[in-house]
Amino acid sequence: MTKILLVGCGKMGSAMLVGWLQRGIRAADVVVVDPHAQALPAGITVIGDADLIPKSFAPDITILAVKPQVMAGVLPAYARLAGQTTFLSIAAGKPVAFFRQHLGEAAAIIRAMPNTPAAVQRGITVCFAGGGTDAAGQALAQSLLEAVGEVAWIDDETQMDAVTALSGSGPAYVFLLAEVMAAAGVAAGLPADLADRLARATVAGGGELLRQSADSSAQLRINVTSPGGTTAAALAVLMAESGGMAPLMEQAVAAATRRGKELAG
Ligand SMILES: NC(=O)C1=CN([C@@H]2O[C@H](COP(=O)(O)OP(=O)(O)OC[C@H]3O[C@@H](n4cnc5c(N)ncnc54)[C@H](O)[C@@H]3O)[C@@H](O)[C@H]2O)C=CC1
Numbered sequence: 001m002t003k004i005l006l007v008g009c010g011k012m013g014s015a016m017l018v019g020w021l022q023r024g025i026r027a028a029d030v031v032v033v034d035p036h037a038q039a040l041p042a043g044i045t046v047i048g049d050a051d052l053i054p055k056s057f058a059p060d061i062t063i064l065a066v067k068p069q070v071m072a073g074v075l076p077a078y079a080r081l082a083g084q085t086t087f088l089s090i091a092a093g094k095p096v097a098f099f100r101q102h103l104g105e106a107a108a109i110i111r112a113m114p115n116t117p118a119a120v121q122r123g124i125t126v127c128f129a130g131g132g133t134d135a136a137g138q139a140l141a142q143s144l145l146e147a148v149g150e151v152a153w154i155d156d157e158t159q160m161d162a163v164t165a166l167s168g169s170g171p172a173y174v175f176l177l178a179e180v181m182a183a184a185g186v187a188a189g190l191p192a193d194l195a196d197r198l199a200r201a202t203v204a205g206g207g208e209l210l211r212q213s214a215d216s217s218a219q220l221r222i223n224v225t226s227p228g229g230t231t232a233a234a235l236a237v238l239m240a241e242s243g244g245m246a247p248l249m250e251q252a253v254a255a256a257t258r259r260g261k262e263l264a265g
C-alpha cells in the first residue's frame with residue numbers, strides 16, 4: 001500500500017486526509033507531522049517533528065502542506081528523504097525551484113494546487129511536474145489527488161498563480177456568495193435562518209446542476225432568466241458594465257494572482 005507522509009495538517013491538509021480516508025486509504029498508511037494538529041481522524045499516527053518519523057515508515061509520497069511563509073524553515077528536515085519519496089507541495093506561490101534549493105537538486109517535486117472541497121471528494125487539483133519526477137511518482141500523485149476530486153496537469157508553471165487565484169482560493173468566493181445572498185435575503189425581509197438555508201441550498205444546488213449538466217454556465221443562467229421577469233431585473237444589476245460582478249471578480253483574481261507571485265521567494 002502507498003505510504004503517505006503529510007507535513008502540515010491544517011485546513012487543507014486535513015481536508016485531503018478526510019477525503020482519502022473516506023475513499024478507503026488506510027489510516028495505518030498515513031503519518032502526519034504537525035506540532036499543532038487538532039482533532040485528527042482515529043488511527044492516524046501524528047508526530048510533532050520530522051525526527052520522530054518511525055524508522056520503518058518509508059513514504060512513497062510526502063505532501064508539503066504548511067504555510068508558504070514557514071516552508072523554508074520546515075524543508076531541511078525532509079531533505080534526507082530526497083531520492084526515496086516524491087514530494088508534492090500544495091503551497092501557494094512557492095515554485096519548484098524553491099524546493100530544489102531547500103531539498104537538493106535530486107529531489108522529485110510536484111507542485112500542486114488543490115482546494116478544500118477535497119474533503120467531500122469534490123476538489124480540483126492542478127499539478128505541475130518539476131524535474132526529477134518520474135512517471136511512477138506522477139501516477140501516484142494523480143491517484144491520490146483523484147481520490148478527492150478532479151485532477152488537471154499543466155506544463156507551464158507560470159500559470160500556477162492564476163490557478164491558485166481561481167480554483168485554490170475560489171471556494172472562498174463561492175462561500176462569500178452564499179453569505180452575501182443570505183444577507184441580501186434578510187435585507188429583503190426574510191428571517192435570518194430561512195435566508196441562510198435558501199442561500200446555502202441555492203449555491204449548492206446550482207453547483208450540482210453546473211457539475212451534472214452538459215450546458216454551459218451561461219446557458220444555465222439564461223434558463224433561469226424569463227424575459228422581463230425577476231431574474232432579469234437582478235442580472236441588470238449584477239451584469240452592469242461598470243460595478244457588476246465581472247470586473248469585480250477580475251480584480252479579485254488579479255489580486256490573488258499578484259499575492260501568489262509575492263509568496264514565491
Ligand atoms: N486552505 C486552503 O483552502 C488551501 C491551502 N493551500 C495551501 O496549503 C498550505 C496549508 O494551508 P492551510 O491548511 O490553509 O493552513 P493551516 O494554517 O490551516 O495549516 C498549516 C498547518 O501546518 C502546521 N505546521 C506549522 N509548522 C509545521 C512544521 N514545522 N511541521 C509540520 N506542520 C507544521 C500547522 O500547525 C498547521 O496545522 C499552504 O501552503 C496553502 O498555501 C492550498 C490550497 C488551498
Ligand SMILES: O=C(O)[C@@H]1CCC=N1
Nearest residue numbers: 091092164168169170
Ligand atoms: O489563501 C491562501 O493563500 C491559500 C491558497 C489557496 C487557498 N488558500
